[in-house]
Amino acid sequence: MSGEKTTQAVSDSDDLATFNLYDAPGHLLRRCQQLAVDLYTLEVGINGLTPRQFALLLAIYQNSGISQVDLVRLTGIDRSTVAEMVARLIKRGLLVRQRTETDRRTNALAITPEGEAQLRAAKPGVERTQDRILHPIPPAQREAFIAALRSLVEGLEQKP
Numbered sequence: 001m002s003g004e005k006t007t008q009a010v011s012d013s014d015d016l017a018t019f020n021l022y023d024a025p026g027h028l029l030r031r032c033q034q035l036a037v038d039l040y041t042l043e044v045g046i047n048g049l050t051p052r053q054f055a056l057l058l059a060i061y062q063n064s065g066i067s068q069v070d071l072v073r074l075t076g077i078d079r080s081t082v083a084e085m086v087a088r089l090i091k092r093g094l095l096v097r098q099r100t101e102t103d104r105r106t107n108a109l110a111i112t113p114e115g116e117a118q119l120r121a122a123k124p125g126v127e128r129t130q131d132r133i134l135h136p137i138p139p140a141q142r143e144a145f146i147a148a149l150r151s152l153v154e155g156l157e158q159k160p
Helices: 025-044 051-062 068-075 079-091 113-134 139-157
Strands: 095-099 107-111
Touching: 025 051, 025 113, 051 068, 051 079, 051 107, 051 113, 068 079, 068 107, 079 095, 107 113
Parallel strands: none
Antiparallel strands: 095 107
16 A cells, blocks of 8 residues: 555545534634634734733722632633733733732732723723624624623533
8 A cells, every 4th residue: 555545435424524614613613712812903902901811900900809719710711821811910010919818828919000001091992892793793683692602601611
């Protein structure tokens, strides 16, 4: 068989040949995420907050004193990534971290004035991004689409 190429006949019963990625929810969600990040970068700017930084800072702004454990639950960003992001945002002067009085093992996070300024600067671009993401969906279906996405997230977050 040296040097010979073998070809596999493709038939309608071949489950790999007939699998359509554009019917696969996981693939479509990944593509939507890629496109959403591209739109976000266009609207917020390459030097602005990343989508995860925006989510983290917003969650902390809305929940001043939140612990990193609660931040993981609230944002869905994994624990090690949150720890790295928090450290970088503290180094950039966008967050502060203090030990809580009730549990000295727990850190309470708060946004700094500079962090709030960057959050406010990014918000118009974030809103434009959300509008652009929803644009292909007819206006009458947008609320149901968001509700379906929320149901999907809530259902998938449930532990089996």
